[in-house]
Amino acid sequence: MVGLFFFFKPKPTTSIEQPAQNAPSILLASDSTAKETSPTNGVAKVTDSNRAPKNSKTLWTVFEQYLVYAKNNDKASLATLSYKVSDACADPKQEKECFAKMDAVYEIGSKLKENDFVNILEDSKQAILSTNVTRIDSDSELGATKATIIFIKDDKGNPRLAALKPNETWVINRTSTSTVSTLEAKLEATLKDTDNDGKTDELERCVFPDNYVVFACEKTDPTKKDSNANGYWDSVESYLSK
Numbered sequence: 001m002v003g004l005f006f007f008f009k010p011k012p013t014t015s016i017e018q019p020a021q022n023a024p025s026i027l028l029a030s031d032s033t034a035k036e037t038s039p040t041n042g043v044a045k046v047t048d049s050n051r052a053p054k055n056s057k058t059l060w061t062v063f064e065q066y067l068v069y070a071k072n073n074d075k076a077s078l079a080t081l082s083y084k085v086s087d088a089c090a091d092p093k094q095e096k097e098c099f100a101k102m103d104a105v106y107e108i109g110s111k112l113k114e115n116d117f118v119n120i121l122e123d124s125k126q127a128i129l130s131t132n133v134t135r136i137d138s139d140s141e142l143g144a145t146k147a148t149i150i151f152i153k154d155d156k157g158n159p160r161l162a163a164l165k166p167n168e169t170w171v172i173n174r175t176s177t178s179t180v181s182t183l184e185a186k187l188e189a190t191l192k193d194t195d196n197d198g199k200t201d202e203l204e205r206c207v208f209p210d211n212y213v214v215f216a217c218e219k220t221d222p223t224k225k226d227s228n229a230n231g232y233w234d235s236v237e238s239y240l241s242k
């Protein structure tokens, strides 16, 4: 199956820190920069935003341990918590690159705060921890950003890191003719996630904002978490080893 592969074209005027797309690739099954989200309407929330959900402690503990291994450049231990080891870390000749990736992951991951990850989606095969969205409101655009950590479970049910997305960002460009209400409606539509699988309806339908170049996209059903019924949600599918 082909996942989502598209590039973000950074805009010089944006006030948003661009996602560190390459740094977390030690975690990724691919360098996919798939952007996925949960809605802002609270559907993804399982509890109030002031405390972390019940299961997230275990997931966060795994993540913290992962960061310790990354910080220590402990490749062997890191592999036990990784869904897939990156090519650089699988190749002894690329040890320097591997260590650089680990350092980058630690740098990014250590800035994330447990209390911000108030949303959890979890079942026996996968789990997604995410923050609520933070609004972006500038002269040039309206948008939202959030951080997401994706885990895929091994056959014993242990969560392993599959992806770390510290700055998933969605922006709607303001134009001279756009009104606040149309921008708000557009943003709401962009963030909508009907089946609550962590992948927006628009991404499921392969609809992208103007500033993305899409190379390949496989449509999924925005009303089904697991469109191909293999047990993995549409939002997780692109990180699976094929």
Ligand SMILES: [Ca+2]
Pocket: 193, 194, 195, 196, 197, 198, 199, 200, 201, 204, 222
């Ligand atoms: Ca969805």
Ligand SMILES: [Ca+2]
Pocket: 225, 226, 227, 228, 229, 230, 231, 232, 233, 234, 237
């Ligand atoms: Ca699936």
